[in-house]
Amino acid sequence: MIELSGIGRDFEVGDQPVHALAGIDLEIRDGDYVSLMGPSGSGKSTLLNIIGCLDRPSAGSYRLDGREVARLPEEDLSRIRRHQIGFVFQFYHLVPRLTASGNVELPMIFAGVDRRERAERVAQALEAVALSPRARHRSEQLSGGERQRVAIARAIVMGPKILLADEPTGNLDTAAGAEIVRLLEERNANGLTLIVVTHDPDIGQRARHRLRLVDGKIVSEERDAAGQPPAGGAAQAARAGAL
Amino acid sequence: MRFRDLLAFSAGALRGHRLRTGLSLAGVAIGVASVILLTSLGEGARLYVTGEFASLGSNLLILFPGKTETTGMSPFVTGAPHDLTLDDAEAIARRVRQARRVAPVVFGLATARFGDRGRDIGVWGATAEMLGVRKIRLATGQYLPAGDVERGQRVCVIGAKVKEELFAGANPLGELLRLGNERFRVIGAMAPRGTSIGVDFDEMVHIPVSRGMKMFNKTTLFRVLIEVSSHEEIPAARAAVIELVKERHGGVEDVTVWTQDAVVSTFSRILALLTATLAGIAAISLTVAGVGIMNVMLVSVSERTREIGLLKAIGATGGQVVAAFLVEAAILSTAGGAAGLAVAFGLTRLLRALYPSFPVQPPDWAVGAAVLVSVGVGLLFGAMPAKRAARLDPIAALARR
Numbered sequence: 001m002i003e004l005s006g007i008g009r010d011f012e013v014g015d016q017p018v019h020a021l022a023g024i025d026l027e028i029r030d031g032d033y034v035s036l037m038g039p040s041g042s043g044k045s046t047l048l049n050i051i052g053c054l055d056r057p058s059a060g061s062y063r064l065d066g067r068e069v070a071r072l073p074e075e076d077l078s079r080i081r082r083h084q085i086g087f088v089f090q091f092y093h094l095v096p097r098l099t100a101s102g103n104v105e106l107p108m109i110f111a112g113v114d115r116r117e118r119a120e121r122v123a124q125a126l127e128a129v130a131l132s133p134r135a136r137h138r139s140e141q142l143s144g145g146e147r148q149r150v151a152i153a154r155a156i157v158m159g160p161k162i163l164l165a166d167e168p169t170g171n172l173d174t175a176a177g178a179e180i181v182r183l184l185e186e187r188n189a190n191g192l193t194l195i196v197v198t199h200d201p202d203i204g205q206r207a208r209h210r211l212r213l214v215d216g217k218i219v220s221e222e223r224d225a226a227g228q229p230p231a232g233g234a235a236q237a238a239r240a241g242a243l
Numbered sequence: 244m245r246f247r248d249l250l251a252f253s254a255g256a257l258r259g260h261r262l263r264t265g266l267s268l269a270g271v272a273i274g275v276a277s278v279i280l281l282t283s284l285g286e287g288a289r290l291y292v293t294g295e296f297a298s299l300g301s302n303l304l305i306l307f308p309g310k311t312e313t314t315g316m317s318p319f320v321t322g323a324p325h326d327l328t329l330d331d332a333e334a335i336a337r338r339v340r341q342a343r344r345v346a347p348v349v350f351g352l353a354t355a356r357f358g359d360r361g362r363d364i365g366v367w368g369a370t371a372e373m374l375g376v377r378k379i380r381l382a383t384g385q386y387l388p389a390g391d392v393e394r395g396q397r398v399c400v401i402g403a404k405v406k407e408e409l410f411a412g413a414n415p416l417g418e419l420l421r422l423g424n425e426r427f428r429v430i431g432a433m434a435p436r437g438t439s440i441g442v443d444f445d446e447m448v449h450i451p452v453s454r455g456m457k458m459f460n461k462t463t464l465f466r467v468l469i470e471v472s473s474h475e476e477i478p479a480a481r482a483a484v485i486e487l488v489k490e491r492h493g494g495v496e497d498v499t500v501w502t503q504d505a506v507v508s509t510f511s512r513i514l515a516l517l518t519a520t521l522a523g524i525a526a527i528s529l530t531v532a533g534v535g536i537m538n539v540m541l542v543s544v545s546e547r548t549r550e551i552g553l554l555k556a557i558g559a560t561g562g563q564v565v566a567a568f569l570v571e572a573a574i575l576s577t578a579g580g581a582a583g584l585a586v587a588f589g590l591t592r593l594l595r596a597l598y599p600s601f602p603v604q605p606p607d608w609a610v611g612a613a614v615l616v617s618v619g620v621g622l623l624f625g626a627m628p629a630k631r632a633a634r635l636d637p638i639a640a641l642a643r644r
Contacts, residue, residue, distance in 0.1 A: 097258070
């Protein structure tokens with residue numbers, strides 16, 4: 001459960017204070033599927049970073065599963081990111097010198113998981129994104145879609161509760177993008193909270209809980225009936241890709 | 244995070260940039276190797292020189308006229324010091340119980356001529372005792388005759404080079420060699436020996452000491468070398484010699500006695516200082532290698548900005564990021580240090596094989612210090628880039644393409 005109230009985030013750009021976010025109140029239930037839309041500079045990514053504990057709000061309260069995390073020290077935020085949150089980025093951010101499985105293994109190395117268990121979980125995660133045959137390939141040997149699938153495997157390998165995706169299809173062609181959306185929705189169907197920042201209205205419309213930001217404020221919030229997972233996620237995604 | 248995984252992760256990052264890694268390894272290796280090589284050479288020189296002195300026999304006293312501290316400076320010493328005479332030397336031989344051999348020496352320069360060849364050489368006036376005291380070996384003939392110090396026959400014993408240059412391979416025994424205005428019959432030739440403590444035995448001629456004193460118009464001896472029966476008796480012998488000469492010189496202590504130990508320890512001190520200086524110079528190259536490591540690490544941090552941002556996003560703490568980069572720097576410096584050690588040991592071994600008489604030996608302290616310093620340098624110069632990595636703002640880092 002994510003509860004934000006009165007969240008603000010100010011930056012100093014030169015001498016000018018910029019209010020990237022102001023007065024955000026938001027509740028996201030476990031297992032929800034949220035899309036964050038809005039023009040460039042509206043604060044979508046900033047909000048995503050605060051939810052992901054990569055950034056701290058300048059004002060307001062952020063309760064994650066009932067625990068106030070807005071003022072926690074950096075160490076504790078690292079631990080929350082490690083165990084509860086998975087990130088997927090527009091530019092994949094794979095470590096180029098590592099193979100697909102090496103990249104998926106990375107979060108577990110920093111979490112101190114032992115080697116045998118790591119190998120097992122890497123295999124499972126790659127299986128989940130249908131990339132097992134590419135496990136030994138390095139990122140430059142993979143297509144964009146494959147790279148993003150490795151990134152999804154890396155995001156889910158620690159078994160987080162929340163999956164955050166910042167323009168996950170922004171750099172992909174429609175077919176590859178549709179496959180990524182399908183995989184993300186599949187994780188959501190398995191119970192993960194999924195929050196997607198996107199420019200693409202077709203993808204944004206797929207979410208059950210749709211938010212629109214302008215100038216750091218939520219200007220619209222729509223919610224479908226709760227507990228209604230998208231029927232036949234894969235088929236729908238394929239259709240979205242064809243549009 | 245387990246240490247083995249940390250090590251593997253950092254090693255992997257280094258393997259990703261082979262050229263850069265190789266160059267900074269080479270920097271550290273050169274630094275460590277130069278520390279060890281230079282100190283080995285310094286230490287080798289020290290061992291060589293002290294060994295040379297020891298080969299003289301460690302039971303030697305060297306007596307020479309004049310009191311070094313006071314000559315011409317003290318208002319209480321009136322007139323010149325007394326001459327150190329052959330009689331003094333004889334008295335020492337007779338009355339100082341610990342003295343096994345006493346070899347008086349006078350020294351001068353003269354032109355030696357044989358036929359139409361001439362050569363400027365050092366002439367030592369000596370006695371038969373010199374043979375044992377300076378452990379002289381003869382190539383042919385005999386050394387100066389024993390007994391009858393006063394008479395001073397015109398005979399001489401020539402060095403190996405003098406023999407080679409003036410007699411050109413012919414047998415010199417029985418020939419007449421001109422030294423200055425006098426002729427000396429050659430009765431022996433020394434085996435080649437080379438330079439021993441600044442004295443080139445190959446380029447000198449030995450003649451009887453009393454003949455030498457007349458020839459160079461000297462009233463005082465240059466040195467008296469006294470061989471003591473055992474090392475333990477050196478202090479007693481030294482005191483006895485000074486006491487005896489003082490008594491003979493009317494109660495004035497106007498001679499100086501050097502012991503072998505004092506000479507050796509002086510040289511040893513000077514050369515140890517030399518070694519330390521060399522080590523200091525070499526340490527500079529090690530520091531330069533450290534700056535090289537820092538440079539490599541800084542480049543690595545700025546090149547891997549996105550990776551660092553990602554590591555933070557997936558839950559690496561600032562401490563873990565510092566550790567990862569420090570371990571990288573430590574791997575560079577330890578591996579470089581190990582390579583430097585291998586190179587240095589290889590080269591010293593080669594030097595020993597090429598010059599067996601020169602004991603090139605890496606001193607233990609230098610090996611230990613070089614390894615410690617190289618690792619320390621790696622950590623010290625790796626710390627700043629690692630901290631910079633840990634402070635990187637993950638959002639800004641990830642926003643980069």
